[in-house]
Amino acid sequence: MVLALRSHDLFIYFGHGSGAQYIPGHEIQKLENCAATFLMGCSSGSLSLNGSYAPQGAPICYLLAGSPVIVANLWEVTDKDIDRFGKAMLDCLLKERSTASTGCVQCTSVAEKFKSMKITGTKGNAKKKTSRKNMPEDFDDSICNNCCNHRPKIGSFMGQAREACILPFLIGASPVCYGVPTCISKKKDL
Structure with missing residues (x-):
């Protein structure tokens, strides 16, 4: 760690x-x-x-x-609701990165991977369909950060991510x- x-x-x-x-x-x-x-x-x-x-x-x-x-x-x-919040935060961050960088194939690819990620199930921990190891082999964060002129703010997406929770006024x-x-x-x- x-x-x-x-x-x-x-x-x-x-x-x-x-x-x-x-x-x-x-x-x-x-x-x-x-x-x-x-x-x-x-x-x-x-x-x-x-x-x-x-x-x-x-x-x-x-x-x-x-x-x-x-x-x-x-x-x-609760684990399910906070997983929804976390996924929504990552979705927002990656979506902002991909839309701010027209033509950046790597950002778009990562955003699509996270968009396809689903949180399902009624008992136990959330099941995730994708992980970092499933990202494209040629994905390189340093190239993406250097070639793209986008810098999303982390805190600016919290309000939108709260809406993804089933209990937005408690868990969100x-x-x-x-x-x-x-x-x-x-x-x-x-």
Whole structure:
């Protein structure tokens, strides 16, 4: 996880809590740079207040590590609805990238893969039809970021993604955005 946080421009975590069971907050704070982060677990964005001292929580750790933006949940969420929210956020980001870059075959290809992704089932975890390993072999993020003049803002799609939830005022209202308006780009551009 440390390698993923350091070497990629976007880190997405779907699981229980904030993932602190895999990498504790003090280890995250040691990083010199950190990817923009989606923490889609229950209460992953909640902060504990310590009177007149600074609040503590996973979002603070990621911000101190240099992550420009963290999208995380303030309270407990259901797995299906938060999966819908996450998929809608990714759909919006990739759609914006592909429409802003006329002629970029790679962005369009990735957007089509995510569009075909379905979240189905009535029990258990959501089933996904595609993953990163199913992306085109010739897809190269660095080429796409260099050739295209598009830089979507992560937080700008949250309102639209909330509408994808079955319970938009309960589960859809849980995700919040910490940080600054952030574009997805390669680390060498930051």
